[in-house]
Amino acid sequence: MILPDGYLDLAPGKLANVVTNLEMFARPPVRPDPPGVRAVLRRAHEPGLAWYRELFHRVGDEYLWFSRLALDDAGLRAILDDPRVEVYAAGVDGSDEGLLELDFRMPGECEITFFAVAARLVGHGVGRWLMNRALERAWSEPIHRLWLHTCTLDHPGAIEFYVRSGFAPYKRQVEVCDDPRRAGLVRRDAAPHVPLL
Secondary structure, X not given: OOOOOOOOOOOOOEEEEEEEEEEEOOOOOOOXXXXXXXXXXXXXXXXXXXXXXXXXXXXXXXXXXXXXXXXXXXXXXXXXXXXXXXXXXXXXXXXXXXXXXXXXXXXXXXXXXXXXXXXXXXXXXXXXXXXXXXXXXXXXXXXXXXXXXXXXOOOOOHHHHHHHOOOEEEEEEEEEEEOOOOOOOOOOOOOOOOOOO
């Protein structure tokens, strides 16, 4: 469905954001890691649900991430236990402060399903370091396409960051959803830059 031009009203409690899909078809030139980043990457094989949800909140609440929080235990477990889904934590100073999730379930492709670092680390090079690890891992498999999506609820520099990383935008969509703060999936004081209506 193509939306008509103009303003479209949303019901109270709904959010709308513009989703940009980005992709690449070959491994980009290697970018050096930022100097001074002291992070470690750890793969979480069949991660515990409480640990996963806590990290998901830590890196995603500011951007109102909710999709995995809306899943029941069985639904989330089915994804996280799939051997073609890889979950990684970026550890900084002994604490998990970044999330990278790679989905190889589509043959020949990899989706970076989730990618973020905790708000306190934004602008300190940890995101660039984590993206370098994501590109290394994804392109170590026999894929022909790597893709991800971001939206207007994400960090305002996300698209530019992904383009600098070698991705090219190819599609835009509008997502309408229930505000996860009203549904109790995310703290009510999360993302104060997005009015709670």
